Each structure stands twice: as C-alpha cells, then as structure tokens.
Amino acid sequence: MTAVTPPRAARITLDARIARAPGAMTPPPNATRLAGEHFAAATVYLVAGALGLVWIAPELAAGAYPSPHVAAVAHLFTLGWITMTIFGALYQLLPVALGAPVRSVRAGHASFWSFAPGVACFATGVAGGSNVLRHAGIALVGIGVLLAVGNVAATLRTARTRDVTWAAIALAITFLTSTLALGIILLHNLQTGFIAAARARVLAAHLHVAIIGWALMMIVGVSHRLLPMFLLAHGADTRWTRRSLAMLASGVPALAAGIMTQRTLLSWTGIALIELGIACFLRQVVAFHRVRVKRRLDVGVLFAATALGFLAIGAALGPIALGAGAGHSRLDTAYVTVGLLGGVVMFIVGFFYKIVPLLAWTARYRGRMGKERVPTVAETFSARVAHVQLVAMALAIALLGAGIGAGSATAVRTGAGLFVVGVALLASQLGRATFGTPR
Amino acid sequence: MSARSSDRPIVASDRVSDVLARDESLKEVFIQAAPQLAKLRNPAIRRVMARLVTIEQVARMAGLSCDDLLQHLNAALGIARDASPPAPARRPDEHTASQPLDTAARPPGATEVILDVRDDLRAGREPFSAIMATIAKLATDDVVHLRTIFEPLPLYAVLEKRGFVHESQAHADDDWSIWFWRDAARNSARAAATAGGAITDRSAAAVAEAGQDPKVVWLDVRELEPPDPLIRTLTALETLPEDHTLVQVNRRVPQFLLPMLAERGYAYDIDESHTDYVLVRISRVR
Numbered sequence: 001m002t003a004v005t006p007p008r009a010a011r012i013t014l015d016a017r018i019a020r021a022p023g024a025m026t027p028p029p030n031a032t033r034l035a036g037e038h039f040a041a042a043t044v045y046l047v048a049g050a051l052g053l054v055w056i057a058p059e060l061a062a063g064a065y066p067s068p069h070v071a072a073v074a075h076l077f078t079l080g081w082i083t084m085t086i087f088g089a090l091y092q093l094l095p096v097a098l099g100a101p102v103r104s105v106r107a108g109h110a111s112f113w114s115f116a117p118g119v120a121c122f123a124t125g126v127a128g129g130s131n132v133l134r135h136a137g138i139a140l141v142g143i144g145v146l147l148a149v150g151n152v153a154a155t156l157r158t159a160r161t162r163d164v165t166w167a168a169i170a171l172a173i174t175f176l177t178s179t180l181a182l183g184i185i186l187l188h189n190l191q192t193g194f195i196a197a198a199r200a201r202v203l204a205a206h207l208h209v210a211i212i213g214w215a216l217m218m219i220v221g222v223s224h225r226l227l228p229m230f231l232l233a234h235g236a237d238t239r240w241t242r243r244s245l246a247m248l249a250s251g252v253p254a255l256a257a258g259i260m261t262q263r264t265l266l267s268w269t270g271i272a273l274i275e276l277g278i279a280c281f282l283r284q285v286v287a288f289h290r291v292r293v294k295r296r297l298d299v300g301v302l303f304a305a306t307a308l309g310f311l312a313i314g315a316a317l318g319p320i321a322l323g324a325g326a327g328h329s330r331l332d333t334a335y336v337t338v339g340l341l342g343g344v345v346m347f348i349v350g351f352f353y354k355i356v357p358l359l360a361w362t363a364r365y366r367g368r369m370g371k372e373r374v375p376t377v378a379e380t381f382s383a384r385v386a387h388v389q390l391v392a393m394a395l396a397i398a399l400l401g402a403g404i405g406a407g408s409a410t411a412v413r414t415g416a417g418l419f420v421v422g423v424a425l426l427a428s429q430l431g432r433a434t435f436g437t438p439r
Numbered sequence: 440m441s442a443r444s445s446d447r448p449i450v451a452s453d454r455v456s457d458v459l460a461r462d463e464s465l466k467e468v469f470i471q472a473a474p475q476l477a478k479l480r481n482p483a484i485r486r487v488m489a490r491l492v493t494i495e496q497v498a499r500m501a502g503l504s505c506d507d508l509l510q511h512l513n514a515a516l517g518i519a520r521d522a523s524p525p526a527p528a529r530r531p532d533e534h535t536a537s538q539p540l541d542t543a544a545r546p547p548g549a550t551e552v553i554l555d556v557r558d559d560l561r562a563g564r565e566p567f568s569a570i571m572a573t574i575a576k577l578a579t580d581d582v583v584h585l586r587t588i589f590e591p592l593p594l595y596a597v598l599e600k601r602g603f604v605h606e607s608q609a610h611a612d613d614d615w616s617i618w619f620w621r622d623a624a625r626n627s628a629r630a631a632a633t634a635g636g637a638i639t640d641r642s643a644a645a646v647a648e649a650g651q652d653p654k655v656v657w658l659d660v661r662e663l664e665p666p667d668p669l670i671r672t673l674t675a676l677e678t679l680p681e682d683h684t685l686v687q688v689n690r691r692v693p694q695f696l697l698p699m700l701a702e703r704g705y706a707y708d709i710d711e712s713h714t715d716y717v718l719v720r721i722s723r724v725r
Binding site: 095096099229230232234293294295296358361362366369370371372373374376377 | 457569662663670674675676677691
C-alpha cells in the first residue's frame with residue numbers, strides 16, 4: 001500500500017450527491033422509511049402468527065400440517081414475518097452490502113402496499129375457506145413479490161461488488177419466485193384437485209423451497225456481511241459461505257425434484273447436500289466467532305446463536321423425517337416447526353434487534369449526533385427484557401417441538417403461549433426503541 | 440469447557456474484561472497486588488473500567504511492574520510465566536504514549552469546564568459519550584476539568600489524537616482530577632504522528648507523505664461496531680478546524696454517514712483502492 005491520498009477518488013459534494021447517477025453509493029434518504037414500514041408490518045404479522053399458534057395447537061399436536069388453519073398460520077410467519085422482514089432489510093442493507101442503493105423506492109412502496117394487505121387477505125381466505133379472499137390475497141401477494149423481486153434484481157444489476165452475498169440474494173429471489181409458482185399450483189388444486197395425490201409432495205417441495213431456498217439462503221448470504229460487522233470479526237476464512245451456498249443451491253432443487261417425482265436417490269442426494277450446506281454455514285459462523293474482537297455477545301447475536309442451535313436440530317430431524325416416509329405426520333410437523341420457528345424466525349428476531357433499534361436511533365438522533373450527548377442504541381431498549389424474551393421463545397420452541405412429537409395438545413398450547421409472551425416482549429421493545437424515552 | 444482451560448498466557452495488551460472473562464476470581468489477584476484496585480469488587484465499576492483498560496495500564500495506575508502483575512495473573516491461571524510469549528505489537532489505534540503527554544502548566548486564565556463522571560462510573564454507566572460531547576463543545580482556549588474515580592489512561596490516547604494535552608492529580612485512590620486543553624503548537628506534529636499509526640500496512644514513504652500534511656486528522660474506526668464509527672466521526676468533525684481534513688479509515692464505505700455529511704455541509708472523497716480498508720476524506724464545503 002503506497003497511496004495515502006486517493007489517486008482518482010470521485011469527489012462527491014452535496015450537489016453532486018443529489019444529482020448522482022443510478023448505482024452511486026449514497027442510499028436514498030427515504031429508504032429508511034421504506035424499511036421501517038416493512039418492519040412495522042412484519043411485527044404485526046409476527047404477533048398474529050404467535051396468537052395463531054395458540055389457536056392451532058391441537059392441530060399441531062395431532063400432526064395435521066396440511067390443515068387450512070395450520071397453512072394460514074404458517075403463511076403469517078413465512079410471508080408476513082420472514083418475507084416482509086427480508087424485503088425491508090434488503091431495501092436498507094443493499095447499499096451497505098453491495099454498494100447499490102435500491103433501484104426504485106417507489107416500486108418498493110408499491111410492493112409493500114400490495115404485499116402487506118395481500119398476506120392478511122390470503123391467510124384469512126385460507127383459514128376461512130373463502131375462495132374470493134384466497135384469490136384476492138394471492139394476487140396481491142404475487143404482485144408484491146414480483147415487484148420486490150424485480151426491484152431487487154434491478155438493484156443487483158447495478159451492484160458494484162458481485163460477491164457471495166450478491167449470489168445468495170440472486171439465488172434466494174429465484175427460489176422465492178419458484179415458491180410463489182408452487183404456491184399458486186397448490187391454491188389452484190384446492191379448487192380443482194388437479195394434482196390429486198401429488199398434493200402432499202408438492203406441498204413438501206413448496207415448503208423446502210420456501211424455507212431453505214428463500215429464507216435460509218438469504219440468511220447465509222446476509223450473515224456473511226453482517227456477522228463480521230456485529231462481532232467485529234475480520235480476517236476469518238470466508239470460503240465456508242461459498243461452499244454452503246453451493247450445497248444449498250444444488251440441494252434444494254434436487255430435494256424438491258426428488259420428492260415430486262418420487263425418486264428416492266434424488267431426494268437423498270438433495271437432503272445430503274442441504275445438510276452439508278447447513279454444516280458449512282455453521283462452520284462459517286464458528287470461524288467468525290473465533291476471530292471476533294468483541295468478546296461479549298449482545299442479545300441480538302445470542303438470538304441468532306440460539307436459532308442456529310434449532311437449525312442444527314431441524315437439520316438432524318430432516319433425514320429422519322425423509323427416512324420415516326409418509327404416515328409420520330407428527331414427526332414432519334415437529335421438523336418443520338423447529339426448523340421454521342426455531343431456525344429461521346428466531347434468527348430474524350436476532351437480526352431485528354441489531355437493525356431496527358439502530359435505524360430508529362439514527363432517525364431520532366441524526367441531527368444531534370456529535371453535537372451533544374445522545375443515548376446509545378443499547379439505551380433505547382432493555383437488554384434484560386430481551387434476555388427474558390430469548391429464554392421464553394427458546395423454551396416455547398422446545399416445548400412446541402416436544403409437544404408435537406409426543407402428541408400433547410397441552411404442551412403445544414403451553415409452548416404457543418410462551419411464544420406469544422416472547423413476541424409481545426419483542427413488540428414492546430421495538431415500540432420503546434422507536435417511540436419511547438431512553439434510559 | 441472451563442474458563443481456566445485456555446492455555447494462552449495473559450499478556451500486557453489484554454483488556455481487564457478479557458482477563459476477568461477467563462476467570463472472574465482473578466480480580467482478587469489484582470486487588471492483592473494493588474489494594475487501590477479494590478474498586479474492581481464493585482460490579483458496576485468493574486463493568487465499565489474493565490472494558491477500558493489493559494493490564495499494562497492497570498499496572499501503571501497501581502504503580503506496579505507490568506511483568507510482576509502478569510506473573511501473578513498467569514500463576515493464578517496455572518500458566519508458567521516462561522511460557523508467555525512476548526507481548527504482541529500494539530494495535531494501530533492503540534495508545535502510544537506511556538508517559539504523561541504533557542508536563543506544561545495549564546494555560547493561565549482559561550475558562551475551566553468541569554465534568555464530573557464519578558457517579559456515572561460508580562453506577563456502571565459509560566461516560567465516554569458525555570466526555571466527547573463536552574470536548575466537542577469546548578472553545579479553543581477552554582480547559583476541561585474531568586473528575587473520575589481512576590486515572591483514565593485510554594482517554595489520554597483518544598484525546599491526544601485530537602491535539603489535547605493533559606495534567607492529572609490524584610486526590611485519593613478513587614478520586615482523580617484531569618485537565619485537558621488544546622496545545623496549538625503541538626497539533627501539527629501530532630497530526631503527523633497519528634497518521635503514522637493509523638494504518639498498519641501503509642509503506643514508510645506513504646507515512647512520511649501523510650506526516651507532512653499538518654492539516655489532516657486521521658480517525659481509524661475499523662475496530663468499532665456500528666454506530667460508534669458514525670458518532671466518533673461526527674464528534675470529531677465538530678472540533679475540526681475549518682481548513683483541516685478528517686480522514687476516516689473504515690472497513691467499508693460508511694453508507695449511513697454519507698447523507699449526514701452532506702446535510703451538515705461537508706464534502707467527501709472515497710478511496711476504495713485498498714484491499715482491506717476504505718479511506719473517506721472529509722472537509723467542509725467552501
């Protein structure tokens with residue numbers, strides 16, 4: 001390194017910033033609002049999903065995962081919480097991760113106003129058996145997803161760096177589109193029954209493409225950028241992320257194709273690749289953890305770490321469920337519950353704790369920073385309450401998994417109740433970070 | 440795994456918090472070696488102080504030999520002193536002045552701004568933001584009179600980089616007065632010296648080049664978690680003379696900072712030509 005004075009760095013003044021070309025590095029000022037509305041709606045859906053868990057506890061305990069009630073609640077989590085949060089996070093973090101501000105904030109808002117009510121409409125329609133609501137809902141959700149995917153894809157085209165995070169986002173949005181297509185097939189089947197006995201297989205493929213192809217792939221890619229930032233962990237061997245993505249990206253289509261075509265070898269190949277992909281991801285996290293400068297893990301990172309524990313349990317249950325074959329619906333339900341709520345939902349809660357209070361803090365104090373003492377981000381919410389929430393949610397998921405396995409409606413309902421407590425604490429914390437008075 | 444199972448010896452640059460994380464009972468070793476460190480028994484004080492100071496700094500505060508203290512600590516962990524490797528090189532942003540930064544008398548007739556953070560420290564509250572906010576509002580000729588419960592050695596390094604010198608006086612083991620003021624005559628030289636330590640992999644020629652520019656202030660935020668880089672940069676800009684440039688050394692382009700710079704009337708250049716870091720040169724729009 002010889003240059004101290006940048007040789008040909010672009011000089012960007014206030015005026016130049018406003019007149020910047022697409023792809024310049026400054027994020028649009030209203031991207032924070034766009035992310036904020038996604039996070040707010042996602043929190044509402046998480047609360048609704050948690051309450052829904054209590055409602056469907058007996059069906060979960062019976063392993064009735066194809067029931068419309070279970071499907072409706074599952075979509076509150078997958079679409080309402082996970083997908084909504086990922087969209088919001090992408091709008092905020094694309095500039096940081098890829099040096100590319102979101103292509104169109106207006107398209108982002110349009111996507112939100114289609115997607116957010118669409119999820120409610122769809123979930124209500126599925127739960128209540130209303131064709132009109134189901135179709136209106138899926139239409140709105142479909143428009144919202146396609147607008148968001150198009151927006152993100154256009155942003156990826158202008159990205160200044162095309163690294164593993166870029167690849168993960170590109171792959172994940174491809175899987176999201178596949179999830180939507182499979183979902184539309186399942187919805188159409190509700191009316192016509194045209195796929196007949198294949199419904200359970202298509203449902204299994206839809207589930208895995210959504211949870212692993214869309215959500216987990218995105219988590220792996222985004223963690224690659226954010227975990228080193230959260231842990232101050234620089235200099236780790238980062239090849240494990242690439243390996244993880246390669247395994248997951250080939251494993252998900254193999255598993256989905258194997259399940260749908262009933263080719264056992266293909267299914268087992270797919271699940272083996274997915275297991276390896278998850279193992280590589282966990283290995284990557286360990287590598288970051290080992291080189292971290294920050295010794296004490298904050299509550300957001302502890303949530304993510306707990307989620308990784310549940311992800312490992314879910315990964316262990318996967319081959320068992322596949323080996324057991326059809327007719328073990330409680331095992332299948334426990335596998336999906338632990339993987340979805342424990343592995344993915346909890347992980348996102350952890351990142352929520354890292355991102356949302358920071359955004360709220362930035363918005364509230366940006367004019368005063370550096371000029372006077374402002375509260376720290378940690379002072380805008382209670383770490384003690386967050387730790388209580390972590391224990392409540394971890395216990396809840398353990399109880400849900402064990403209760404479903406044992407077929408105990410009481411245990412499942414207790415677990416669901418604890419989950420509601422955890423989610424209510426999260427909502428109160430977010431409200432406090434956004435509107436409350438810091439300690 | 441037991442906290443004591445780690446074989447790595449404690450070294451001078453370890454922070455007290457890391458040492459206590461290995462085995463909290465080691466606080467008694469500190470106290471036995473230097474009774475004035477008894478305040479480490481207070482969990483609130485321990486929480487703040489232990490994160491801020493290294494073993495070497497504790498030894499200096501207590502007037503002990505660093506080697507002796509290390510020997511006691513490693514012996515308590517069951518690690519032979521002979522096994523200890525030499526202390527690693529300092530991090531680029533670490534304090535480089537082990538002696539008092541200035542022995543000159545305080546400027547006569549200067550306005551004294553008193554900041555008492557003793558209660559904050561006793562309650563376990565981090566006083567850094569309050570101190571920096573006070574520093575940010577300081578007029579050129581003012582003196583800050585800081586009251587603390589221990590000698591804030593890490594703070595000396597931070598403020599030295601901003602051109603401050605200090606004088607300290609212990610009223611009791613847990614009652615210190617430290618006065619900070621700007622020394623205009625030394626600021627140019629300090630800017631050059633700080634530039635030399637800001638980036639580890641810069642060549643000697645480049646360091647020399649940077650050192651020749653007295654109007655450049657360097658701020659290395661690579662080891663800070665968001666939003667600290669943002670706050671430190673904005674705080675530093677508040678005290679930056681009009682004709683100076685602040686160079687922030689970061690691991691990535693600070694995307695949240697850029698719109699705020701524009702809002703506050705700063706221009707910036709971004710140099711991404713380096714593999715491991717990004718330089719953001721910030722100056723006032725004229």
